[in-house]
Amino acid sequence: MPMVSMRQLLDEAAKGGYGVGAFNVNNMEQIQAIMEAARETKSPVIIQASRGARSYTNDRFLYHLMVAATEVYPEIPVALHQDHGNSPETCKSAIEMGFTSVMMDGSLMADGKTPSSFEYNVQVTKEVVELAHARGVTVEGELGCLGGIEDGHGADVDALAHLTDPDQAVEFVERTGIDALAVAIGTSHGAYKFSKKPTGEVLVMKRIEEIHKNLPTTHLVMHGSSSVPQELQDIINQYGGKMKPTFGVPVEEIQKGIQHGVRKINVDTDNRMAMTGAIRKVFIEKPEAFDPRDYLKPAREAMKKVVVARMIAFGQAGHAGDYQPMTMAEMAAKYKA
């Protein structure tokens, strides 16, 4: 099947009471790892690319790899999503390239660093909703700011300084018409989220419950939701890496979020760590190896293992064949109505 609308994936997830992992990619092996995991677990899935990923793949490679994914895995509904679009122009270019979903992150200015005003955020997000929905493309917005900088994007703010305001969230969704809302609840992008296992003080899951109560039909998105598992840190460090001790978002906390309206969960760091650990292991154990496949195959396999585990934990496993995906034209007609 062709790439599908993210909105439909999330609507179906809401009906079924599960979440859908959104996994970042930069290359062929990562796309293959995700699609193999989706096939093995029969999962619908979201593949997403940051601005950095788009420039790394020169856009066209990414697009054609995704077309290949839909040909090789025709039974898997897969949406291609622009992660953290910094301006309406970025979102527009993604839509023109064939992305079926875009994030307009108007919580930051177009420099991708400076926290913006509410009015600016409403204005740029609404602009993207108008041009995206006319083509059947899904829009995710963000209110509040996450901590941490990744791929050159993000305000280096205290993760607790700009939590999403549940009342402002209602006004934001009403005025913009977005399909999904990314919320700030104390998490950060990247590996270094928490210095100890997070409590409700720093990972404010209660905020999700409050937002969901105000917006029961809006799909909520958790960013910065890698779990940064100890065993992956250990493999990296055992084979010569130098990761400092850190804690991510425990999978059981994400599962609580899914009970309160979270439908999209962004995961990148865990997959990066899985690949890096596997590559380091080969380099140490087989220093004579020099064929890239000698380390890229185990890297792909290690990432697939993480994605399979997340798909099962988020509940999307088993749902790939539940529904008939709509075309983008049908989605556009639906938005118009």
Ligand SMILES: [Zn+2]
């Ligand atoms: Zn993010």
